[in-house]
Amino acid sequence: MRGVPTGSKKTSKSDYTVPGLSLRDGHGVAAILQGRLHALNDLQLTLKHAHWSVVGRDFIGVHEMLDPQIELVRTIIDTTAERMATLGSSPNGLPGALVKERSWDDYAIGRASTTEHLAALDIVYYGVISSHRDAIAATGEVDAVTEDLLIDQTAKRELFQWIMPSHLEDGAGTLHHENATTETQAAVAGKK
Numbered sequence: 303m304r305g306v307p308t309g310s311k312k313t314s315k316s317d318y319t320v321p322g323l324s325l326r327d328g329h330g331v332a333a334i335l336q337g338r339l340h341a342l343n344d345l346q347l348t349l350k351h352a353h354w355s356v357v358g359r360d361f362i363g364v365h366e367m368l369d370p371q372i373e374l375v376r377t378i379i380d381t382t383a384e385r386m387a388t389l390g391s392s393p394n395g396l397p398g399a400l401v402k403e404r405s406w407d408d409y410a411i412g413r414a415s416t417t418e419h420l421a422a423l424d425i426v427y428y429g430v431i432s433s434h435r436d437a438i439a440a441t442g443e444v445d446a447v448t449e450d451l452l453i454d455q456t457a458k459r460e461l462f463q464w465i466m467p468s469h470l471e472d473g474a475g476t477l478h479h480e481n482a483t484t485e486t487q488a489a490v491a492g493k494k
Contacts, residue, residue: 316390323445325390331445332391334437338452339382339393340400341430346375348409348426358415364469371462378455385451410486420466421478421492422485427463431456 319328353368383393406429411422434456442449467477470492482488 314392314394316392319390320388320445320447323389327444328389329391331441331448332386332389334440335382335386335389335448336391336394337403338434338437339379339386339395340404341433342375342379342382343395343397343400344404344406345426345430346372346379349375349423351409352411352419352423355411355413356416356419357413358417360416360469364416364420367465374458374462378458381451382455385448389445389448410484411489414489415493417470417492418489420469421482421488424463424466424470424479425482425485425488427459427466431459431463434459 315329315332317325319325323331349368349372353365353372356364356368379395383395386393409422409426411419414422434452438449438452438456441452470477470479472478479488479491482491
């Protein structure tokens with residue numbers, strides 16, 4: 303049976319980081335990225351769930367619109383995890399760690415109309431993008447390379463986030479879910 307050899311330590315952090323950063327700073331930036339990794343893994347699963355669960359008018363357009371978003375998020379997940387490894391920390395993409403460490407609940411919308419899902423996903427994107435912006439601010443003080451990575455990721459997701467309300471906006475520029483703070487509230491408002 304294989305295992306960890308006696309006397310060796312099992313750790314999620316290495317004794318190195320990138321040149322120009324202290325070990326403490328490198329591992330601190332990687333810890334920030336771990337939170338982003340959890341949020342991104344949750345986002346791609348949520349998007350795939352919506353892809354499978356959307357029904358009604360405009361079904362095929364929304365169904366097919368979500369696939370490129372899912373693929374983009376998966377690419378962002380990989381670059382985030384690779385940056386963590388470069389910084390000397392082992393990324394944890396396991397579902398148990400995500401559930402244990404996250405500060406949000408599962409996506410609450412099941413089988414629902416395109417407008418309900420789009421309104422709810424708009425709220426989800428808002429949360430993920432806002433927390434990514436917080437990570438940009440936190441890493442920018444320490445590591446410009448990671449800051450740039452997060453800025454690029456945020457810009458790409460902001461483009462997709464713009465698509466959500468564009469489907470829901472009326473001719474006067476009103477979003478019926480604009481005062482919603484949860485995806486359930488947004489979905490209910492999106493029905494109107």
